[in-house]
Amino acid sequence: MGGSRSGTPAVTLEGLGKKFRLTHDRNWTLKATVLNGHRTRYEEFWALRDLTLDVDHGDTFGIIGGNGSGKSTLLKVLAGILRPDEGRASVDGRLSALLELGAGFHPELTGRENVYLNGAILGFTSRDIRRRFDDIVGFAELNRFIDEPVRNYSSGMYVRLGFSVAIHVEPEVLLVDEVLAVGDLSFQKRCLERFARLKAEGRTIVVVSHDLDMVGWLCDRTAWIQDGTLRAVGPSAEVIDRFATGPDNDDRHGDGPTAGGSGLDRLSPDDLVRSVGLFDPNGHPTVSVGSGRPVRFRVRFDADAAGEPVTVALGLYRADGTHVASINSGAATSGVTGDRSVTEPGGVGPGVVEVDYDVPFLPVQPGTYELSVALHDATMRKVLERHTHLLRFEVEPTGIEPQNGLVALGGTWEAR
Amino acid sequence: MPVSRRVPRSRRDLAHLLQVDLLVNLTLRDLRSKYKRSALGWTWSVLNPLVAVVVYSAVFSVFLRIQPSTGDPSGIRSYAVFLLVTLLPWQFHVTSLTEATRSITANGPLITKIWFPRWVLPTSSVLARFLTLLVEMAVLLVLVAVIEGHYAFAWIPVVLVLMTLQLVFTIGLALMVSAANVYFRDVQHFLGVALAPWMFLTPILYPLNMVPADREFLGIGYRTLYQLNPMVSWTKAYRNALYDLRFPSAERWLAILTATTVVLVLGAALFRRLEPRMAEEV
Numbered sequence A: 001m002g003g004s005r006s007g008t009p010a011v012t013l014e015g016l017g018k019k020f021r022l023t024h025d026r027n028w029t030l031k032a033t034v035l036n037g038h039r040t041r042y043e044e045f046w047a048l049r050d051l052t053l054d055v056d057h058g059d060t061f062g063i064i065g066g067n068g069s070g071k072s073t074l075l076k077v078l079a080g081i082l083r084p085d086e087g088r089a090s091v092d093g094r095l096s097a098l099l100e101l102g103a104g105f106h107p108e109l110t111g112r113e114n115v116y117l118n119g120a121i122l123g124f125t126s127r128d129i130r131r132r133f134d135d136i137v138g139f140a141e142l143n144r145f146i147d148e149p150v151r152n153y154s155s156g157m158y159v160r161l162g163f164s165v166a167i168h169v170e171p172e173v174l175l176v177d178e179v180l181a182v183g184d185l186s187f188q189k190r191c192l193e194r195f196a197r198l199k200a201e202g203r204t205i206v207v208v209s210h211d212l213d214m215v216g217w218l219c220d221r222t223a224w225i226q227d228g229t230l231r232a233v234g235p236s237a238e239v240i241d242r243f244a245t246g247p248d249n250d251d252r253h254g255d256g257p258t259a260g261g262s263g264l265d266r267l268s269p270d271d272l273v274r275s276v277g278l279f280d281p282n283g284h285p286t287v288s289v290g291s292g293r294p295v296r297f298r299v300r301f302d303a304d305a306a307g308e309p310v311t312v313a314l315g316l317y318r319a320d321g322t323h324v325a326s327i328n329s330g331a332a333t334s335g336v337t338g339d340r341s342v343t344e345p346g347g348v349g350p351g352v353v354e355v356d357y358d359v360p361f362l363p364v365q366p367g368t369y370e371l372s373v374a375l376h377d378a379t380m381r382k383v384l385e386r387h388t389h390l391l392r393f394e395v396e397p398t399g400i401e402p403q404n405g406l407v408a409l410g411g412t413w414e415a416r
Numbered sequence B: 001m002p003v004s005r006r007v008p009r010s011r012r013d014l015a016h017l018l019q020v021d022l023l024v025n026l027t028l029r030d031l032r033s034k035y036k037r038s039a040l041g042w043t044w045s046v047l048n049p050l051v052a053v054v055v056y057s058a059v060f061s062v063f064l065r066i067q068p069s070t071g072d073p074s075g076i077r078s079y080a081v082f083l084l085v086t087l088l089p090w091q092f093h094v095t096s097l098t099e100a101t102r103s104i105t106a107n108g109p110l111i112t113k114i115w116f117p118r119w120v121l122p123t124s125s126v127l128a129r130f131l132t133l134l135v136e137m138a139v140l141l142v143l144v145a146v147i148e149g150h151y152a153f154a155w156i157p158v159v160l161v162l163m164t165l166q167l168v169f170t171i172g173l174a175l176m177v178s179a180a181n182v183y184f185r186d187v188q189h190f191l192g193v194a195l196a197p198w199m200f201l202t203p204i205l206y207p208l209n210m211v212p213a214d215r216e217f218l219g220i221g222y223r224t225l226y227q228l229n230p231m232v233s234w235t236k237a238y239r240n241a242l243y244d245l246r247f248p249s250a251e252r253w254l255a256i257l258t259a260t261t262v263v264l265v266l267g268a269a270l271f272r273r274l275e276p277r278m279a280e281e282v
Helices: A030-036 A071-078 A111-121 A126-140 A155-167 A185-200 A212-218 A236-245 A262-266 B009-017 B020-034 B043-063 B079-101 B105-111 B120-148 B153-183 B186-200 B222-226 B230-244 B250-281
Strands: A011-023 A042-055 A060-064 A086-091 A095-098 A173-177 A204-208 A221-226 A229-235 A273-279 A288-290 A295-302 A310-318 A323-328 A352-359 A367-377 A383-396
Touching: A011 A071, A042 A071, A042 A086, A042 A221, A042 A229, A060 A071, A060 A212, A060 A236, A071 A086, A071 A095, A071 A173, A071 A204, A095 A155, A111 A126, A111 A155, A111 B020, A126 A155, A126 B020, A155 A185, A185 A204, A185 A212, A204 A212, A212 A236, A212 A383, A221 A236, A229 A236, A236 A383, A273 A367, A273 A383, A295 A310, A295 A367, A310 A352, A310 A383, B009 B020, B020 B120, B043 B079, B043 B120, B079 B120, B079 B153, B079 B186, B079 B230, B120 B153, B153 B186, B153 B230, B153 B250, B230 B250
Parallel strands: A060 A204, A060 A221, A095 A173, A173 A204, A288 A383
Antiparallel strands: A011 A042, A011 A086, A221 A229, A273 A295, A295 A352, A310 A323, A310 A367, A367 A383
């Protein structure tokens, strides 16, 4: 078992570097090569550089960073798919990589045939699979459909089967790349439970994710990678906090009204959520609210791109991660479609819908707070998009009397 | 440690080294998916050589009046049999190479997401075609026995050895073309162009003695040049065993063994060299 193997770390990176060639005109033909005399000129681009890092046996380790920071490249190097150009990367123990669920599935074959095929690709012998077959199918909840061709599967069924095969390989070191972004909520929950069990069994898990909540919850230690180099490594809460708030986090291209800075910049142009803002009762953007004072949260999202009615959910957290409240719009915005606010004054752009959540008085103690935003489908069964710690803002003291705790009760004293 | 049936360590290691389970599964994938959703299914794999033999017999034997050599010592004189014993191994050669060439590029999504030894991809596509060849050769033997009263069954061991060597030879070639095709997609097009002339420069449709021995090109005899093609040796050897009913000559075996070894070693070396960057180039 992993934990007993003290001494060598489960994952070792020593000055790891990986470069890619960026060719401007891709040279696919022999003729061009012969005519140019040699291969096309290309630029070199270091996707990873000087990475030195250890992950101990039994650790659950998170890797976070912005888009294009090199996280996934790192995972592919660890998985053996990419060969390092510099330094060394080594993994001690039987490895399984969940980079894409069901990557080896053949659409014309049945689920059963694909389980054997996928298992063999992951390094199983047929006898291993035969022994675990019932568990694999049971976890994927596909008993009735296992002899159907996979092309008839829904995307959820496909992903469940892929996950189930990969997880039953019983790896000593498991590499996971953002796979939990897929599947419905109940499946995500079961995946997390499964990870927790693997963790309890002393296996090493390396997770790459944008979901800071999940990384914070699951991982003991976390590394923050940016531009292919290591920015920070340490206990997850600290590293996540530095990533989310760090002034040197230049991984930002936000548009729309920003309030208070923070993670709003993490929105990319492809995201459905366009902006989140904080407004005072007069409708002016603000960066802070008085404790017990009215406030309006405004979310803009691209309803056209969502393509279906959307339920907006907000999560309010204290800066230390304490969950204060979650609310969702329920049916209130589900009926909203793209044509409603397109031409409204303020020009939010085609297809973009603006949703306000008005709070008559914000009953929380002074301090720093963070807002998470999620978009669900109308039935709340499917997460379309989730942004954690998207907006960071201050709640200012307003009363004169000292208070402590989570909520501001807003009462008045009276002595008789 | 619970008591369990244990396979001797050396055998397990060998099975692991040769990726037996992975090869079996990939070969099955190939065979199972090939004729899925087609009404005739496996009939197609028999129809293909059947149509070929009818058309070639009509054109080359009836229209062009090519005389097959008389089997020595068997005394057989049938163009259809003369053709089939070499046509089936040739078609294996063609389909194996065509499919192996694309085996890595077509599995791009797999290669960029999961690590596994890449050589199993071209190898399993050759293996799948080899299983088809085994079935076709069995059918051929029975057909010939029934129609011609020509009992070649005693020569089955020789044919099996030849087929095994051809399998290894083809895997060597498949390793080369599949790896090269990742970097230059020209390979698959080149192969499409090269395979047809290659067939006509191999004594499949006509006997070797129709190639002039008395003419020279740059001081080298036509016949000598012609025999540089390794497929000539295979063709002659198959025809020796199944048409002439004669053990192929020592030189024939030597040529076959040399070609097989050289191609396998070169193929493996080239593949190893090109393998590390496949996930980036595919």
